Amino acid sequence: xxxxEILGSVELFEGITPAELQAISGICKEITFKNxxxxxxxxxxxxxxxxxxxxxxxxxxSGTAPEQSPRTIVxxxxxxxxxxxxxxxxxxxSATVRAASAPTKLLMIHCNDFExxxxxxxxxxxIVMRNIAADLSFKLRHRHFADR
Amino acid sequence: xxxxxxVSYVVSGEDHPGAILNSETSPQQGDVISLxxxxxxxxxxxxxxxxxxxxxxxxxxxxxxxxKA
Numbered sequence: 713x714x715x716x717e718i719l720g721s722v723e724l725f726e727g728i729t730p731a732e733l734q735a736i737s738g739i740c741k742e743i744t745f746k747n748x749x750x751x752x753x754x755x756x757x758x759x760x761x762x763x764x765x766x767x768x769x770x771x772x773x774s775g776t777a778p779e780q781s782p783r784t785i786v787x788x789x790x791x792x793x794x795x796x797x798x799x800x801x802x803x804x805x806s807a808t809v810r811a812a813s814a815p816t817k818l819l820m821i822h823c824n825d826f827e828x829x830x831x832x833x834x835x836x837x838x839i840v841m842r843n844i845a846a847d848l849s850f851k852l853r854h855r856h857f858a859d860r
Numbered sequence: 861x862x863x864x865x866x867v868s869y870v871v872s873g874e875d876h877p878g879a880i881l882n883s884e885t886s887p888q889q890g891d892v893i894s895l896x897x898x899x900x901x902x903x904x905x906x907x908x909x910x911x912x913x914x915x916x917x918x919x920x921x922x923x924x925x926x927x928k929a
Contacts, residue, residue, distance in 0.1 A: 721864055721882070726913045768879070768896070787895060789881025791866070812896065850917060851880065853908055854868040857919055858878050 715740050715819060722763055722791050723847060727839045735833070739825040743818050745811035751818070754782075754808045758798040761821045764788055767813030773806070786854065787812060796844050799823045861914045868908060868919045869893070871900060878922075887920045899925045 715737045719725050725733060742765070745751060752758050754774055762769075768789050772782040785807065788794060794809055802823075830837030865886045870878040879895050887893065891902040900922035908917045 720861060723864075723866060723882075723915050726915055764881075768881075771877075784877045786877045787879035787881075789879055791864070791882030792880055846912075850866065850868065850908070853919070854870070854878065854880055857868060857870045857921075860870075 713742060715742070718765060719763075719819075722793070724763065724793050724796075724840060724843045726843055728836055732833065732836045732839075735829055735836070736821070736826075739829065740819045740821055743820050745816045745818065747811055747814040747816070749811045749816075750808060751811060752795060752805045752807070752809045754806065755804050758795055758805045759823050761793060761795045761799050761823060761826060762809075763819040763821075764790055764792045764794075765817040765819055766790065767811065767816035769794065769809050769816060769818075770812040772808045772810070774808070782808060786851070786858075793844075793847060796847065799826060800841075800844060863911075863916055864914050865916045865918055868917075869895065869900075869922055870919070871895075871922045871924070872903070873923060886916065886918065892925060893922070895922075901925050 716733045719733050719736055768787050770784050771786045771788060773785050774780060774782045797806055830840060865883045867883055867887055868880050887902045887905050889902055892899050902920050903923055904921040906919050908919045
């Protein structure tokens, strides 16, 4: 399935060429979740990056104390990405993410496929990494406002 | 490509995590938006950072509609 048009409206790919979008479209897989389905689990290994196509996901974080229940830290809607930290640092998932709408439609990209595209095309790699940094920065700014 | 507005929505006066989403139109004061099963009214919109390409980056403050009444 060709996702080129929709990928063009995702900030992660702002600034890349139509041919590069086509290459990214080739490594995307569309998946649909039911409300409440867990998509990623905090502290587990994760190797995929996700883009919200339709609906919302809920991002939950658990503290270190065992009795502390998970706390919702943000809802992400159309066009937002999650799972990008695994692409950047290869660490475990920093949060649990679950579907918060019925249905929740996502695009999933395996990090190895994504890294290979970036390795083979440094323009694409530079733009995508810059946009990931900008997205992480935006999420931090959102937290600053939410914590006021 | 038309402009895309990436909006950070924060709910004022309660412990609500807010949301981030893309919109094809800029939110305006007085708009009512739905997050989950609740409705909220936009009471403030500011430019968060300068636009880049087709993307505009906004912050919007919300209050629960029942509180506004």
